Amino acid sequence: MRTILVVGGGYAGFYTAWKLEKKLRRGEARLVLVDPRPYMTYQPFLPEVLAGSVEARHAAVSLRRHLRRTKIVAGAVTRIDHANRSVTVSPAQGPELELGYDIIVVTAGAVTRQLAVPGVADQAIGMKHVEEAVAIRDRLLTAFDQASALEPGPERQRLLTVTFVGGGFSGVEGFGESLSLATSLLRSYPELDASELRFHLVEARNRILPEVTDKPGEWVVRSLEKRGGRVHLNSQVLSAQDGHVVLSTGAEFDSELIVWTVGNGANPMVRNHTDLPIDERGLLTVRADLRVGTEEHPVEDAWGAGDDAAVPDLASPHPGAATVPNAQHAVRQGKLLAKNIIAVLRGREPKPYVHHSLGTVATLGLGHGIFQYHRIVVKGLPAWLMHRGYHVLAVPTWERKIRVLAVWLTAVFYGRDIVSLASVQHPRDAFTSGGDVAPRRLEEVPSEPAA
Missing domain, CATH: 3.50.50.60 (FAD/NAD(P)-binding domain)
Structure with a gap:
């Protein structure tokens, strides 16, 4: 055999x-x-895992x-x-x-394509695996907890600054979902204000989402900026040493969370x-x-x-x-x-692979999306619903479809869960210290190569 x-x-x-x-x-x-x-x-579910809209195991x-x-x-x-x-x-x-x-x-x-940028290997997290999406979510939630206990100042600002590098689908969807999560978190953190959030999306080219045409891509930029995001086009990260991001445009800022989504290698x-x-x-x-x-x-x-x-x-x-x-x-x-x-x-001839695109759909955060099929463009809530509908049908096995739908239906009534489980990455801390341990910053999880 x-x-x-x-x-x-x-x-x-x-x-x-x-x-x-x-x-x-x-x-x-x-x-x-x-x-x-x-x-x-x-x-395709990783951005929603990041935002807590899909359970990681699902x-x-x-x-x-x-x-x-x-x-x-x-x-x-x-x-x-x-x-x-x-x-x-x-x-x-x-x-x-x-x-x-x-x-x-x-x-x-x-594998995630890495560039020889100082500090990236030490500071950034990829977004190719479930573990990375969970780590991004936990780090964002932990940063809100820590920032809420501080007075306004540079350290609090650093904790509330998030940087996504790469304007492809992974970067834009992750950026949109994390921005949506952060905005919704403000209701639970009266100590913090929306004006303190700094969300940066950095793209080396003059546009984001190359899979869609120019005008829909420009609309996505306007939509993200209207919601408080900052999109840096024609910009490259020159350094990220110790979380201090330096862009080729001259912009500089400290960022607690850096997510690297510059494509595949x-x-x-x-x-x-x-x-x-x-x-x-x-x-x-x-x-x-x-x-x-x-x-x-x-x-x-x-x-x-x-x-x-x-x-x-x-x-x-x-x-x-x-x-x-x-x-x-x-x-x-x-x-x-x-x-x-x-x-x-069985002695027959194989067939060639031919597939005509079914269109492009992306989530930009809860209730926000973009869909394009040739000249047909759908924006906002309808596109977001199309994104969810398509992917719940596309995820393999009925068992996974039902689990994902159950989480979405629960969120309609109770919202997203905002509990950070960053401590699971250091499970022995409480045991070795007898339970008397102060929370520490979440260490980054490096991206691992695929098989």
Whole structure:
């Protein structure tokens, strides 16, 4: 019986394994999935996890619960030796191990792109994983608690200053949701005033949200600034040493919370530790049918999809274009990849990946959103409702849909929960001090690479 090895349990990897389980005949192939995390993160919900509108665990889909016929290996693939049909896995505990396979599916995802900016590695938090969204939320809530006990001044101002770097979807949605959360928190903190909030969104280009056209993008900037945000276009962060942010425009300010969302970088394992072909960006070279290789030189028994692969975009009017790294493509690529593997196993031809965009939708905070499909643009509350409706349908499994809906319905009557659990990152403090311990500042959680 052949072994199909899936590297990475993100969108593309999860959906590939999930659909293969349903389509494989008994005894036709054995499935193995390797990922250091025991769950798939539904990333479109991370901004709402940050804002407390979605419970953190509900944005994570358990691999073991839903992939019942797949062997899950908890570890990170560190090397792919396709010539010998084996991978090297570094587990959380114990020595490295070698796993053999007959067919490999590389869906290792991308990592947060980091730039050599002084202080960023020490101060900033990414927003690619559930743990990071929770840490951002807890740090913001903790900052409000600490600021409320201080007199107006530089330290209080620093605690109430938040900086998002990157004006793509993750940055704008996270910025909008955190601004919405902070504004609603003021009702519970009479000691603080809205004029003391400083929310900065920094973008190196002359516009945000490149997925939408110019006028809707300009409307988003106006909407965020009307609500108290400050959008810095054509600006770069030159330094963030000790939380002191210096911009290329000359602006300087102290910021308690810095969130880094400047886009994806190539997965180091795919870029440096595989004998499979990669392009100049460090992405896996993939054909339109998701087989690794080129039209002239396909690589036998190797497939790829998702953010680590340069999948040709056959729906684009620009020759040679690749699909953008987003959930809309990764989910559909995973589903097609499973069908194509089945087709090849049974002697049929695989189909090319073609997907025409369903439009772009983003949340900008509670009751605020933007949607665009070609020339159709919807703004405000209707777009926000469309965002919620689309993603509750898109999140996999009915179990997760019902849990998310339950939290949203509860929030209609009781609002968002504003309890910070930052202390869970130091669970032994109360025990070692006999319970007599003053709260300390939340230490940052560094972004971890994907499998």
